[in-house]
Amino acid sequence: MGIEIEDKFDVPPDYAIPDLSGLADVVGPKSYQLVALYYDTPDLRLATRGITLRRRRGGSDPGWHLKLPKAKGARQEITHPLTRSTKIVPPELAELVRAYTRGAELQPVAELDTRRSVTVLLDGDTKLVEIADDHVKGTVFQDEPKIVRWREVEAELLAEDRRAFLAKVGKRLRKAGATPSAAGSKLAKLLEPAPLPKAPTEPGTAGETVVAYLAGQVAALLAQDPRVRRAEEDAVHQMRVAARRLRSALKAFKSIVTDTGQIQDELRRLGAVLGEARDLEVIRARFARELAGLQPELVTGPIQTRLGEDLHKREQEAYARIDDMLNSDRYYALLNALDQLVSAPSLGRAAAKPAQDKLSAVAAANWARVTKAYDTAQAIEDPERRETAMHDVRKAAKRARYTAEALQPTLGGSMAKLAKLAEDIQEILGAHQDGVVAQETLAKEAESARQAGEDTFTYGLLIGIERNTAEQAHADFPRVWAETLKAVKKVL
Structure with missing residues (x-):
């Protein structure tokens, strides 16, 4: 797997590659014949999203290649060895595009036969750019x-830290008559x-701002799907955040985009399944850090196994449940509903109002929910029930944060x-809650260790560390809350 960063250019049949020897050492050109068979659904679901899946013969990297959009001018490339069959896509690659195919069959849709001439630009032994x-x-x-x-020309960056050099090469190619390609790939140019x-939202309206934000979060969720299937670092967390942001926005902007209750329910379910694995991952790493910080003589019994391997096993079981979910018809139905949400949403009357006026009011209303939740919690006399109610303050702060972030492109720095400010409240309450949950987890593991006849001394030490973390956050909260209220008055 790698990140492909390249610039593509359209050139006339008689185009001549300019002299590049003044920029770097030049090796080549060397010629290849490449034959690539491209796969997609009958209605081109991959090509529509800028994804290419091909089986290529010839050149220096024959095999199967899956290219997923990552950012402008960059794509993630996943490779698989060449197989004999041209009819069956390797299951490992077919799995990674299920969020786009959603049960539709992959089949050959096009073939590209390319006569390629390759020139490499070097700085000493370092390959910089391949043309x-x-x-x-x-x-x-x-x-x-x-x-x-x-005919077209591609300039691909081979040294990630030399993007400025790639820009120089592109400038030299354009000066010789090349024009930047509007198509993201050869396949897109061929299939169109x-x-x-x-x-159909009107420019400058609340509806335009909200739907654009929703579209961005849907794209973010889809982009994480292949990464989650590959169990890449932080992928579950990022997918969970996208689901949370979507759900939060649908709640906050319910007067603008309407009738989204079922989508919210499905996003809640998705977030819960993702959250199980993510929470285990986080708490396992948390305990590992704490154990590493103790003197060796203070770590007794097989605690590292219980808090490491045992939690990791539970984490892997949670990942299996994620895999089941990502391959379910229910998940595909959610993705279809999200596509419909951003292409043909049900818009309320508020969607036609000027963005500045309507959305400022939404931001203020969502912060008011935070203060109301806080006042409700503080009015509860029973300490345990009050702590439970403070969790609602944290959830309200998270929603206020996501809402403000969604409105930042339209309303500017005040939303940032x-x-x-909302994130500060969310984090300090989260630090307290995480400490409480960690204590509960440690207590359960300690009881299992005690029943197995193991030394539980270290569990007591860790519980003490977590109690101190939770109590410190609890003690700091009144100050943070007072400072936040004062600052919010200046913003709103």
Whole structure:
């Protein structure tokens, strides 16, 4: 797996690659013949999202290649060894695009036969940029087969820390007559898939701002799907955050985008399944740090096994439940509903109002929910019930934060400040809650260890550390709350 960063250019048939020897050492050109068979659903669900899945022969990297959009000018590339069959996509790759195929069959849709001339630019022994001059013959298999021929040039960055050099190369190519390609890939140029439909919102309205934010979070959720399936670092957390942001926005902007109750319920379910694995991952890392900070003589019994391997086993079981969820019809139905949400949402009357006026009021209302939750909690005399109610304050602060972040592009710096203030409340309450949960987990593990006849001394030490963390956050909260209220008055 790697990150592909490249610039693509359209060039005329008689284009001449300019002299690049003044920029770096030049090796080449070297010629290859590449034949790539591309796979997609009959309605081009992958191409529409800028995804390419191909089986390629020839060149220096024959095999299967899956390219997923990552950022402008960059894509994540996942490879698989070449297989004999041209009809069956390797299951490992088919699995990674299920969020897009959603049960539809993958089949060959096009073939690209490319005569490639490669020049490499070097700085000493370091390869900086590879320039590929491609003469392409494309064949489309859908409906009536058609053949298209064209020429293009790609400049791919080989040294990630030399992006400025890639820009210099691009400038030299453009000066010689190359023009930046509008197509994200050869396949997109050949198939010309229809763009994703957009919601019919009016510019400058609350509806435009909210739907654009929702679309961004849907894209973020989809982008994490393959990473979660590969169990990549932080992927579960990022997917969970996207689901939470979506659900929070649908609650906050319910007068603008309406009738989203079922989507919210499904996002809650998705977040819960993701959260189980994420919470185990976090608490396992937390205990590992704390154990590492103790003197060796204070670590007694097989506590590292119980708090490490045992929790990791539970984490893997939680990942299996995530896998089941990501391959379920219910999940695909949620993704279909999210597509519909951002392309043809049900809009309320408030959607047509000017963004500045309507959304400022929404931000203020969501912060008011935080103060109301706090006042409700403080009015409860029973300490345990009050602590439970403070969890509602944390949830309200998280929603206020997400709402402010969603409105920042429209309402500016004041929303950035409000988001940070809400995050401060969320984090200090979270530090207290995490300490309490950690104590409960340690107490359960200590009881299991005690019943097994193991030394539980270290569990007591860790419980003391966690109690101190929770009590410190509890003691600091009144000051943070007072400072936050004062600062919010200046923002709102």
